[in-house]
Amino acid sequence: MNLSDIQKIAEEENEFQRAYKYRINVCCSSGCVPFGAFKVLKAFDDAVKEFGVEKICKVARTGCVGTCSVGPAVLVDPGEHLYQCVTPENVREIVQSHIVSGVPVKKYLYNNGGYFRKQQRLVLRNAGKIDPTRIQDYISVGGYFALAKCLSTMTPQGVIQEITSSGLRGRGGAGFPVGQKWGLVARAHNTPKYIVANLDEGDPGVFANRTLAEADPHAIIEGMLIAGYAIDAQKGYIYIRSEYPLAIEALQKAIVQAKSMNLLGDNILGTQYKFDLELRFGAGAFVAGEETAILVSVEGRRAQPRPRPPYPANQGLWNKPTLIQNVESLANAPLIVLNGGTWFKSFGLPNCTGTKCFSLTGEINNPGLIEVPMGITLREIVYDIGGGIPNGRKFKAVLVGGPSGGCLPESLLEAQIDYDSLKNVGAIMGSGGIVVLNEDSCMVDTARYFTDFCIEESCGKCTPCRAGLARVKEIFDKITTGKGELNDIGVLENASEYINNASLCGLGQTAPNPILTTLRYFREEYLEHIVDKQCKAGVCFKNESAEE
Amino acid sequence: MTTNSTITLKIDGVQISVPEGTTILKAAKNNGILIPTLCDLEGLTPYGGCRLCLVEVTGSPKLFPACTTPANSGMEVTTNSERLKNYRKMAIQMLMSERVHICAVCVANDHCELQALANQLGVDHVAFERNFTREPIDSSHGFLVIDRNRCILCTRCIRVCDKIEGVHTLDLKKRSKNTEVIMDLDEFWGDSCSCTGCRKCAKVCPVGAIYIEGEAITQTKNRDVAEFITARRNRK
Numbered sequence: 180m181n182l183s184d185i186q187k188i189a190e191e192e193n194e195f196q197r198a199y200k201y202r203i204n205v206c207c208s209s210g211c212v213p214f215g216a217f218k219v220l221k222a223f224d225d226a227v228k229e230f231g232v233e234k235i236c237k238v239a240r241t242g243c244v245g246t247c248s249v250g251p252a253v254l255v256d257p258g259e260h261l262y263q264c265v266t267p268e269n270v271r272e273i274v275q276s277h278i279v280s281g282v283p284v285k286k287y288l289y290n291n292g293g294y295f296r297k298q299q300r301l302v303l304r305n306a307g308k309i310d311p312t313r314i315q316d317y318i319s320v321g322g323y324f325a326l327a328k329c330l331s332t333m334t335p336q337g338v339i340q341e342i343t344s345s346g347l348r349g350r351g352g353a354g355f356p357v358g359q360k361w362g363l364v365a366r367a368h369n370t371p372k373y374i375v376a377n378l379d380e381g382d383p384g385v386f387a388n389r390t391l392a393e394a395d396p397h398a399i400i401e402g403m404l405i406a407g408y409a410i411d412a413q414k415g416y417i418y419i420r421s422e423y424p425l426a427i428e429a430l431q432k433a434i435v436q437a438k439s440m441n442l443l444g445d446n447i448l449g450t451q452y453k454f455d456l457e458l459r460f461g462a463g464a465f466v467a468g469e470e471t472a473i474l475v476s477v478e479g480r481r482a483q484p485r486p487r488p489p490y491p492a493n494q495g496l497w498n499k500p501t502l503i504q505n506v507e508s509l510a511n512a513p514l515i516v517l518n519g520g521t522w523f524k525s526f527g528l529p530n531c532t533g534t535k536c537f538s539l540t541g542e543i544n545n546p547g548l549i550e551v552p553m554g555i556t557l558r559e560i561v562y563d564i565g566g567g568i569p570n571g572r573k574f575k576a577v578l579v580g581g582p583s584g585g586c587l588p589e590s591l592l593e594a595q596i597d598y599d600s601l602k603n604v605g606a607i608m609g610s611g612g613i614v615v616l617n618e619d620s621c622m623v624d625t626a627r628y629f630t631d632f633c634i635e636e637s638c639g640k641c642t643p644c645r646a647g648l649a650r651v652k653e654i655f656d657k658i659t660t661g662k663g664e665l666n667d668i669g670v671l672e673n674a675s676e677y678i679n680n681a682s683l684c685g686l687g688q689t690a691p692n693p694i695l696t697t698l699r700y701f702r703e704e705y706l707e708h709i710v711d712k713q714c715k716a717g718v719c720f721k722n723e724s725a726e727e
Numbered sequence: 728m729t730t731n732s733t734i735t736l737k738i739d740g741v742q743i744s745v746p747e748g749t750t751i752l753k754a755a756k757n758n759g760i761l762i763p764t765l766c767d768l769e770g771l772t773p774y775g776g777c778r779l780c781l782v783e784v785t786g787s788p789k790l791f792p793a794c795t796t797p798a799n800s801g802m803e804v805t806t807n808s809e810r811l812k813n814y815r816k817m818a819i820q821m822l823m824s825e826r827v828h829i830c831a832v833c834v835a836n837d838h839c840e841l842q843a844l845a846n847q848l849g850v851d852h853v854a855f856e857r858n859f860t861r862e863p864i865d866s867s868h869g870f871l872v873i874d875r876n877r878c879i880l881c882t883r884c885i886r887v888c889d890k891i892e893g894v895h896t897l898d899l900k901k902r903s904k905n906t907e908v909i910m911d912l913d914e915f916w917g918d919s920c921s922c923t924g925c926r927k928c929a930k931v932c933p934v935g936a937i938y939i940e941g942e943a944i945t946q947t948k949n950r951d952v953a954e955f956i957t958a959r960r961n962r963k
Binding site: 464466481485486488634635636637638639640641642643645646647649650653654657670673674677680681682683 | 773774775776777778779781789790791792795796797813814817818821822824825854855856858880898899901902903904905906
């Protein structure tokens with residue numbers, strides 16, 4: 180295998196696909212499967228045969244289209260006609276009308292143009308368009324071309340330079356410049372070097388990485404191969420949650436296919452470069468997504484973070500230099516290599532380039548997986564893409580950054596999505612979760628809920644996170660059952676500030692964010708609970724009495 | 728890692744020279760500046776869990792645990808600012824309220840590092856609700872007893888068992904506030920087939936969680952044991 184072989188595969192595949200006039204892409208990712216996506220896929224297969232159009236119409240199993248609220252979603256090309264809530268019963272009608280007669284069935288079409296208008300799909304470029312179980316599909320859209328370009332025309336230094344010039348920052352949440360990180364590992368003296376791709380996405384309501392792995396596993400593998408070439412690593416691990424069976428399956432298949440095509444293993448594409456890849460499964464610990472805990476877990480030990488320094492770039496897996504990167508960052512790498520850093524800079528903001536995937540959930544009309552350019556405002560996400568709040572309810576807050584993100588009020592909806600702006604208002608980019616809350620949510624209860632999550636997931640190593648968060652929760656229990664006192668607010672604030680500054684890892688450091696932001700923006704709700712003993716949203720005192 | 732080069736840094740305004748690779752904690756200690764610690768113990772692998780030894784480093788918004796952070800050339804370290812004092816008090820209060828810490832009825836009363844630190848740091852009350860956990864006491868072993876209600880999860884016992892005794896009988900189970908020290912595969916101590924009964928865990932326990940039945944606490948506690956053995960082993 181070399182570059183010309185890849186080009187040949189791409190041409191053959193494209194020719195093979197051009198033979199079909201229509202292509203029916205059935206989303207079979209975790210969002211649509213529970214609604215019966217596999218049944219729909221089979222129904223399409225049957226219907227196409229029944230109408231005798233299998234020669235002009237290809238039925239493909241694909242990854243997420245993005246409209247997770249109206250699954251199973253089916254995309255019919257050409258024309259990108261998106262059908263929503265397809266059932267096996269209306270499959271025949273769609274095939275008969277759309278494929279046989281060429282008339283799309285209007286009543287089943289997804290008619291919310293706004294959802295896609297403000298999105299820009301780079302990482303999810305192939306999601307919903309290619310079959311993740313076929314490597315030929317990925318190659319036909321330019322897959323592994325970037326790897327071939329690296330190996331044939333670029334030096335490792337050149338790759339790092341290109342990534343650095345793109346301004347790409349780590350998508351795992353902290354936003355460390357990716358090129359700089361690669362440079363650090365490349366310069367480390369010790370060998371061998373390792374790469375760990377972080378796919379341990381444990382936040383409630385966040386599914387961006389899962390979707391990426393399900394829809395386009397080869398993009399992750401190619402990103403790792405490029406990173407491996409740049410930093411001179413020969414072994415990579417993808418650390419993935421066991422709770423993601425479809426993503427695991429997709430990656431396993433992809434690895435086998437890449438190996439069979441000599442894109443993984445020794446002498447990749449006929450060069451001296453060798454790289455091997457292994458999957459590691461998480462055992463259900465949120466904290467294992469933390470940079471140092473993931474290393475310990477890959478080594479097979481209890482996932483507990485350790486203090487930095489030493490930094491993983493110098494002493495990571497088995498004390499060897501290790502590059503840890505979120506899969507979303509890695510999936511950006513092939514694009515940057517192929518199109519150049521300058522091209523990448525045309526997306527997003529000058530100081531915060533590119534796009535970011537968000538899982539948009541909560542009280543919103545169009546929940547789903549979105550990818551937006553950096554610099555878009557929260558208002559655009561909530562109202563233009565998300566379509567606002569359903570059932571005529573009023574917007575109350577948006578939680579940005581998962582369980583340890585910040586709760587932002589309406590007045591901050593103009594805030595931009597980028598690492599620094601979000602940090603300024605008390606939120607974080609985090610893993611990319613956006614939860615919209617309406618007036619039926621009580622902010623005190625929301626903060627309590629997320630604190631509870633972080634308590635549950637604390638590893639128990641350091642005092643502030645283990646002992647501190649539990650104390651904070653007790654204060655919340657007091658407040659939400661009508662036993663709160665005014666000085667509890669002060670204790671909450673001091674304790675949160677302490678946990679924020681003194682905790683060992685990111686989990687503890689960010690855990691108080693929902694508390695600090697609700698205290699900052701929704702203080703009057705705390706006072707209502709403590710002084711007036713009432714919860715205007717009707718959540719708190721009612722729940723507790725029912726439980727008791 | 729050990730090199731002969733020396734680096735110079737400032738701790739609380741005092742210029743200090745130490746060999747490269749020395750932690751901030753040791754650098755300070757060698758020069759008479761004592762930083763409060765709880766999980767750290769000379770001779771054991773640094774852990775960085777209790778967060779009492781956090782220090783400020785000029786130029787960084789973050790706090791660093793002195794026990795694990797190597798001293799760097801040109802560093803300016805503050806070990807005792809008002810903020811740090813408050814944070815240390817907060818840590819003690821959180822530990823005190825986490826499980827059952829009633830000094831008057833504790834075997835380690837007057838020989839407890841948590842109690843001593845509370846005194847030293849001026850913790851005169853606990854701002855949080857106190858928890859009274861009711862974990863059963865394991866006294867199945869012939870003479871070693873563990874009362875997990877007094878445990879502060881510093882993991883000194885685990886580290887001494889692993890690194891010094893070389894047995895690794897002790898480890899942790901569960902996570903978060905439910906974290907517990909266990910023997911072997913979570914068995915009664917008396918049923919543990921790996922425990923050698925060396926007593927080092929009881930010797931280094933900073934509180935009264937592991938103790939020896941019928942023995943005076945003054946006789947049991949010997950927190951220098953790890954340092955002593957390590958020094959002997961490294962003697963050429």
